[in-house]
Amino acid sequence: MIKVGIVGGTGYTGVELLRLLATHPEVKLTAITSRKEDGLPVADMFPSLRGRVDLAFSAPEKARLTECDVVFFATPHGVAMAQAPELLAAGVKVIDLAADFRLQDIASFEKWYKIPHTCPELLKEAAYGLVELNREAIRKARIVGNPGCYPTTMQLGLAPLLQAGVIDASHLIADCKSGVSGAGRKAEVATLFSEAGDNFKAYGVSGHRHSPETLERLRLLTKDKVGLLFTPHLVPMIRGMHSTLYARLTKDIDNAALQALFENAYGNEPFIDVMPFGSHPETRSTRASNMLRIALHRPDDGDTLVILVVQDNLVKGASGQAVQCMNLMFGLDETAGLMHIPVLP
Ligand SMILES: NC(=O)c1ccc[n+]([C@@H]2O[C@H](COP(=O)([O-])OP(=O)(O)OC[C@H]3O[C@@H](n4cnc5c(N)ncnc54)[C@H](OP(=O)(O)O)[C@@H]3O)[C@@H](O)[C@H]2O)c1
Secondary structure (H helix, E strand, O other): OOOEEEEOOOHHHHHHHHHHHHHHOOOOEEEEOOOOOOOOOOHHHHHOOOOOOOOOOOOOOOOHHHOOOOEEEEOOOOHHHHEEEEEEHHEEEEEOOOOOOOOOOOOHHHHHOOOOOHHHHHHOOOOEEOHHHHHHHHOOOOOOEEEOHHHHHHHHHHHHHHHHOOOOOOOEEEEEEEEEEOOOOOOOOOOOOOHHHHEEOOOOOOOOOOHHHHHHHHHHHOOOOOOOOEEEEEEEOOOOEEEEEEEEOOOOOHHHHHHHHHHHHOOOOOOOOEEEOOOOOHHOOOOOOOOOEEEOOHHHHOOOEEEEEOOOOHHHHHHHHHHHHHHHEEEEEEOOOOOOOOOOO
């Protein structure tokens, strides 16, 4: 059994990791940290885990993380890079759900996250954890930077088109909406029920941390200049992400060939569903599952392709993706512990 530690077990991605790993056939949950809830049984905070997780939270300094085989960091940025060197030296693999090991461009990381990067050498060897686009590197990695939630939808929605060279890469548009759990469990006025409920707003229009991450990765898929206009929105639902991507076609290509690009790219992927051309995927069709669904549209048979992508921000957008990476890093079946059917209604 793989001994797993989770740093940041009281947050939303932390409890999602607990839900997925508690029934994973090859995992023994070994340590779960919280600075504020040291000693509290996990099931007292999360009754959904009663009878499934019998550990208590422990303060990070008391948790014996170096005895684990892998440690997930479900924490704000800056926490994983402070602890990764000691863990790696002890032979422990690291999967960070924050941004410490996502961006290879250190200047860009420091600009957007406003802290110095303290382990550039480790960053160089880290694998970006978007499985469908980076599977072989993840398999060999000791350290994985799990992608952001919005970047997952943008990259998977655009990759087949960029790789085939059929769109104008310099003028991509991503209009994305996230449920409120995307902001985490910490108390903030903007995510109070009476602030976020019955309301719909854009944020970060003039710049968002997920732009540099997405751009850096999209640039690896094409030799063309890449430009991206990304507008995130907050919608009054708990889980779920819906990204509407717009790309101008530059080649004479029919709808069947466009659909074939996606079916060929993702036909064997267990967690990507390419729906029939013209479908309207809904966020609830992915809720609490690791599935991401994609559908293509071409309004008026014009030169603009509309790509709809939905996922659960906490699963394929975070913890499920991280477990998929862990499965690869330990030579397990990639789908182990991840085959939940979405919860509907
Ligand atoms: N929510 C999403 O949909 C989503 C999607 C993709 C990626 N992410 C990323 O995943 C990470 C976690 O997100 P989240 O939404 O789960 O956040 P969250 O709900 O705010 O939880 C953060 C967790 O980190 C712990 N923590 C905070 N500061 C810490 C420190 N200095 N040292 C150790 N533990 C610390 C907190 O527990 P204590 O304060 O008790 O220690 C808490 O358990 C973030 O980097 C986020 O950007 C989130």
